[in-house]
Amino acid sequence: MSIILKDLGPGDIDWLVAEHSRLYARDEGFDASFGRLVRQILEAFARDHDPARERAFIAWDGTERLGSIFCVAQDAQTAKLRLFFxxxxxxxxxxxxxMLSECMGFARACGYRRMVLWTHESHAAACALYRHAGWRMTRSEPRHSFGVDVVEQAWETAL
Structure with a gap:
């Protein structure tokens, strides 16, 4: 696999918003509010992140983007995994x-003691990855988000 992981760069925000919007609308029925949330998260990261403790990992295969995962600070001891796609x-x-291993390794190297994330039950493959990597689900509750009924989940792991 010749895939490399790069930091957030030119065009990545627009690509991530477009791909999240397109695929979550197609696969989950999410409305346009989801794309707006993704853009808000990405723009805040680009503007405010601390490169010593927060990082984007954008997967590239040659000239093609394949996905992303982000490590951001929730507090001094806790990293938050975001936008795994x-x-x-x-x-x-x-x-x-x-990508999950690289992100968790970065968080560990930064001195975070635990990592958390928020996802939906419908993301079965990602949830299986989390479980296999030692994460545990701490909350699961039905909600109406992005125009559809979902089951939101919170997960965490010790680093």
Missing amino acids: LVPEARGRGLGKR
Whole structure:
């Protein structure tokens, strides 16, 4: 696999918003509010992140973007995993596992003691990756978000 992980760069925000919006609308029925949330998260990261303790990992195969995962500070001891995403063509090849491992390793190296994330029950493959990497679900509750009924989940792991 010749895939490399780069930091957030030119064009990445627009690509991530477009791909999240397109695929979550197609696969989950999410409305436009989801894309707006993704843009807010990305723009805040680009503007305010601390490069010593927060990082974006954008997966590239040559000139093609394949996905992302972000490590951001929730507090001094806790990192938050955000925007873990792979295009469908990149799934099932071990890239998600690699990206999760890189992100967790970065958080550990920064001195975070634990890591948390928020997701939806429908993301079964990602949840299986989390479980396999030692994460545990701490909360699961039905909600109406992004125009559809979902089951939100919170996960965490010790680093």
